[in-house]
Amino acid sequence: MTTESIAEARLIPLEEFFSDPEFSGASPSPDGTRIAYLAPEGGRRNVWVRGIDQDHADAVCVTHDTRRGVGRYHWTDDPRWLLYEQDTDGNEDWHLYRVDLDAPDEPAVDLTPLPPGSRVVGVDLLEGVPGSILVLMNRRPLYFDYFRVDVASGETTLHLEQPGPGETVLLDPAGLPVFASRLVDGAWHFAAIDPDGRQRPIHTAGGAEHPVGVLPQYVTPDGRGLLLGSYGDGDDLQLIRLDHATGERTVVAAVEGHDLDTLGALDPRLPPILFTRRGSGEVLAARFVGDRGHIEVLDPEFAPVYAQLATLSDGVLGTLSSDEAGRRWIATFLHDREPAVTWIYDHETGESRELFRPYPHLDAADLAPMRAVHFPARDGLPLHGFLTLPVGGRPEALPLVVLVHGGPWAHDSWGYDPQAQFLANRGYAVLHVEFRGSTGYGRRHLTSAVGELARAMHTDLIDAADWAVAEGIADPERIGVYGGSYGGYSALVAVTVTPDHFAAAVDYVGISDLVEFLRSVPEFARPGLVANWYRYGGDPDVPEQHADLLARSPITMVDRIRTPLLVAQGANDARVRQSESDNIVASLRERGIPVEYLLAEDEGHGFENPENRMRLYRAVERHFAAHLGGRSG
Numbered sequence: 001m002t003t004e005s006i007a008e009a010r011l012i013p014l015e016e017f018f019s020d021p022e023f024s025g026a027s028p029s030p031d032g033t034r035i036a037y038l039a040p041e042g043g044r045r046n047v048w049v050r051g052i053d054q055d056h057a058d059a060v061c062v063t064h065d066t067r068r069g070v071g072r073y074h075w076t077d078d079p080r081w082l083l084y085e086q087d088t089d090g091n092e093d094w095h096l097y098r099v100d101l102d103a104p105d106e107p108a109v110d111l112t113p114l115p116p117g118s119r120v121v122g123v124d125l126l127e128g129v130p131g132s133i134l135v136l137m138n139r140r141p142l143y144f145d146y147f148r149v150d151v152a153s154g155e156t157t158l159h160l161e162q163p164g165p166g167e168t169v170l171l172d173p174a175g176l177p178v179f180a181s182r183l184v185d186g187a188w189h190f191a192a193i194d195p196d197g198r199q200r201p202i203h204t205a206g207g208a209e210h211p212v213g214v215l216p217q218y219v220t221p222d223g224r225g226l227l228l229g230s231y232g233d234g235d236d237l238q239l240i241r242l243d244h245a246t247g248e249r250t251v252v253a254a255v256e257g258h259d260l261d262t263l264g265a266l267d268p269r270l271p272p273i274l275f276t277r278r279g280s281g282e283v284l285a286a287r288f289v290g291d292r293g294h295i296e297v298l299d300p301e302f303a304p305v306y307a308q309l310a311t312l313s314d315g316v317l318g319t320l321s322s323d324e325a326g327r328r329w330i331a332t333f334l335h336d337r338e339p340a341v342t343w344i345y346d347h348e349t350g351e352s353r354e355l356f357r358p359y360p361h362l363d364a365a366d367l368a369p370m371r372a373v374h375f376p377a378r379d380g381l382p383l384h385g386f387l388t389l390p391v392g393g394r395p396e397a398l399p400l401v402v403l404v405h406g407g408p409w410a411h412d413s414w415g416y417d418p419q420a421q422f423l424a425n426r427g428y429a430v431l432h433v434e435f436r437g438s439t440g441y442g443r444r445h446l447t448s449a450v451g452e453l454a455r456a457m458h459t460d461l462i463d464a465a466d467w468a469v470a471e472g473i474a475d476p477e478r479i480g481v482y483g484g485s486y487g488g489y490s491a492l493v494a495v496t497v498t499p500d501h502f503a504a505a506v507d508y509v510g511i512s513d514l515v516e517f518l519r520s521v522p523e524f525a526r527p528g529l530v531a532n533w534y535r536y537g538g539d540p541d542v543p544e545q546h547a548d549l550l551a552r553s554p555i556t557m558v559d560r561i562r563t564p565l566l567v568a569q570g571a572n573d574a575r576v577r578q579s580e581s582d583n584i585v586a587s588l589r590e591r592g593i594p595v596e597y598l599l600a601e602d603e604g605h606g607f608e609n610p611e612n613r614m615r616l617y618r619a620v621e622r623h624f625a626a627h628l629g630g631r632s633g
Contacts, residue, residue, distance in 0.1 A: 009391045010366050011633055012425050014621070017418045018613040020045050020069060021358030025269075026330050026342050028052065029075055030278065032323030035330070035344075035355075036062075036073060036082065043610070045069030047084055049101060052328065052344075056356075062104040063097075069608060071269055074123055078131055081151050083111070085120060090604020091572040094119045096135060098151060111154050112137055117522070127173035134159060134175055142524050146171065166527030169193070172223030173281060178244060179219060179226045183207070186530045188214045190226065192244045202247030205230065207531030208450055209443050211409045215262040216273045221281040227252060227274070229260045235442040237262070239274075239286050253286045253296045259440045261287040263410060271318045271334065277302075279324035285317075289440035291372035291384075292316055292414045293334060305329060305347055312343045312352060316415070330355065334415035336370040336388075366391065368424040370414055375467040377436070377460050381448055384434040384441055385464055386412055388420040389473070390427050398429040399628035400474035402461055404483030404490040405432065408449070409532060411440040419482075426621060427630040428480075429473050435460035437536065453514070453537045454493045454552035461490065462501060477503065478628045482620070484508035484606060485576060492554035492584065495563040504627035506566045506620055509576050509605050512584040513556075514549040515540040520577050558587045566596045566623045568616050570603030596623065 024045075026037035033052055038045045041061045047070055050059035063070050063084055073084040082099045093116065097108040112120050112135060121144055122136030131151055138144045146159040146169075160177060162169060170179040180191045180199055186207035191199035205214050209231055218227040223244070230240045230249070237259035239252045253260070264272040264287070275284040277299070284302040288294040293316040297303050305326075309317060315335030322329045327348045332340045339359055345352040370388045377383050389395050401423050405412050412432040420430040434441055435457050437449025449457050461481070468474035481494045481502050488510015495505045511517045518533055518540050529539075537552070538545030550556050565588070569581035581597070588595045598619055600612045607613050625632040 011631060012366060014614055014617050016361050017422045018617050019610050022360060023356040024358050026355060027321035028323045028328050028330055030324045032325060032328045042066045047073045060104050062099045062101060076151055077125055089572045089602045090570050090608060092119060092574040092604060096120050096123060109154060111149050117141060126175050138524055170217060170219050172219050173221055178223045183527055186535055203242050208447050208535050211532035215265040218274060229262055231443045235444055253298055255288045255294055255296060258288040258290050258294060259442060261289045262439060275320050278322050308345060336416055337364040337367040339416035367421055372414060377463050381436060383460055386414060386432040388424045388430040390424045395429060395473045397475040398473060399478035399630055400429045400431060400465060400468055401480045401482055402465055403430055403432050404487035406485030406487050408437045408486040409439050411438040431464055431468055433461055433464040450536050454497055458493050458497055462498060480504040480624055480628050482506040495565060496554045496557035496560045499560050499562055502563050504564045504624055508568045509570060509573055511576055512554045512580045514553045515546060517580060555583055558584060561588060561593060564627045566619055568598040570605060571599060571601045572604045575605045
């Protein structure tokens with residue numbers, strides 16, 4: 001790809017990539033007469049409501065948050081009330097607010113006044129109790145208990161207390177306890193709960209192969225089955241059903257060579273693992289990981305609906321919602337060059353129409369295709385990735401940015417990635433790497449990361465970059481690394497363990513000190529560390545493991561850094577504390593090593609407010625242009 005061909009491509013303004021979408025997150029009301037969705041108002045994302053056949057000009061803005069955008073909302077079974085979740089400046093202490101749709105200009109009511117450090121983590125309707133919801137929250141700091149909330153009055157009643165840390169009781173749709181899960185010595189144990197409260201063990205799953213828990217954990221609408229992800233005796237993550245009465249294990253969905261995609265459990269704003277029918281809760285389809293993702297239809301009655309939806313886009317079904325009658329469906333699709341186009345389909349009439357485009361100013365012709373790539377690690381482990389190249393001619397020795405996902409127990413997916421598109425538009429080849437430890441590529445791929453922090457998990461990135469060089473895509477003298485959270489840690493490892501391999505790096509809310517990071521994890525989350533960070537990295541309270549964690553912490557190798565570094569951090573980050581970035585920056589500045597530091601006082605684990613995103617990506621643009629030679633606006 002020549003410099004001239006790249007230069008001729010339209011330089012897309014940053015705002016077109018990183019401003020809030022003009023429209024997103026649409027869903028129909030339970031009766032199918034209205035649509036709610038997110039759109040900017042007062043410089044922040046807010047919830048709007050309009051009639052099913054109306055336009056945005058007729059819509060009413062029903063939330064009025066001017067400090068931070070709204071990301072999650074919920075219809076209720078009463079047409080008067082709508083709920084939404086909000087934290088404070090990214091601290092992840094989520095509260096649940098009620099909006100009166102009959103009086104949308106009235107202030108929202110906090111249904112969950114909680115002490116600092118407590119949060120709402122689940123909201124569900126309660127079958128058989130109109131006007132009530134079940135809320136999962138930790139009024140007790142170490143326990144996420146169930147509370148019944150009367151939406152109209154706000155009256156809150158304790159529904160069920162969890163028995164202990166690391167234990168979770170699972171309820172049926174009527175709120176009755178039917179299953180339980182418990183983490184013991186790094187293994188997950190499941191039990192059926194009888195009406196007398198007695199628990200019967202029915203299933204055990206290893207911890208290292210389920211580092212963020214056994215996902216999903218979905219009680220069937222009849223309360224007689226529990227849907228889980230399981231590897232069974234193989235390498236692929238399947239969807240299984242455990243029978244309440246017998247404990248019998250039945251495979252519900254399996255795709256050879258593909259894992260059930262559990263990414264949606266990590267953030268409810270991501271595409272879901274399971275598609276369910278509104279009202280009944282029946283499972284319609286399941287999502288599997290692949291070069292382009294795969295939807296496995298499970299409900300025969302949904303099959304004709306899915307067949308019609310599939311004609312609307314050549315992408316992969318992303319999100320889906322419907323009214324309770326199953327007549328009107330709103331769908332988005334994962335697509336590399338048409339981000340989250342939203343459609344509405346009427347199954348009664350067979351008619352469909354485009355509802356809106358989140359980024360109407362983006363032209364697919366200006367955007368770069370993303371393609372799946374495959375290559376071996378140095379030890380022979382098959383690796384997967386996604387490559388995005390600048391729009392233009394043949395790729396020839398381009399500057400390369402290795403983009404590292406967080407988690408590390410997450411994965412990238414084929415689809416629209418604004419960071420990859422922005423970097424490709426600036427002239428870089430962009431390579432997402434599904435390094436060992438990434439979920440979605442089988443048990444062996446996942447568990448081969450045990451003990452490999454800053455070791456094979458890092459050399460997988462080196463091997464990926466070397467593959468791009470060997471293919472003639474990348475210039476070995478112009479390789480950058482960029483990542484957030486674990487990806488930020490990985491960027492710091494890159495410039496400490498292999499300082500000569502990278503010409504520039506960006507650490508975005510990344511970990512610099514594994515010991516301090518693990519010791520700062522909130523108390524309620526610490527039982528889960530046994531199956532992930534302790535198992536894969538080490539326990540800082542065990543002396544020899546403490547020493548090993550320090551040896552793999554960038555802060556202890558900071559004297560090796562000579563690569564140009566950009567660091568970005570949110571002051572209210574509840575996962576990776578500000579001190580993780582402060583300390584690495586202070587150490588570099590004491591040595592006189594240039595480092596740019598962006599600290600956002602009103603952000604947490606990632607920048608949500610548009611003005612902060614603009615500030616971040618302008619800095620990224622300047623940083624990589626100066627040290628890798630790409631374009632800048």
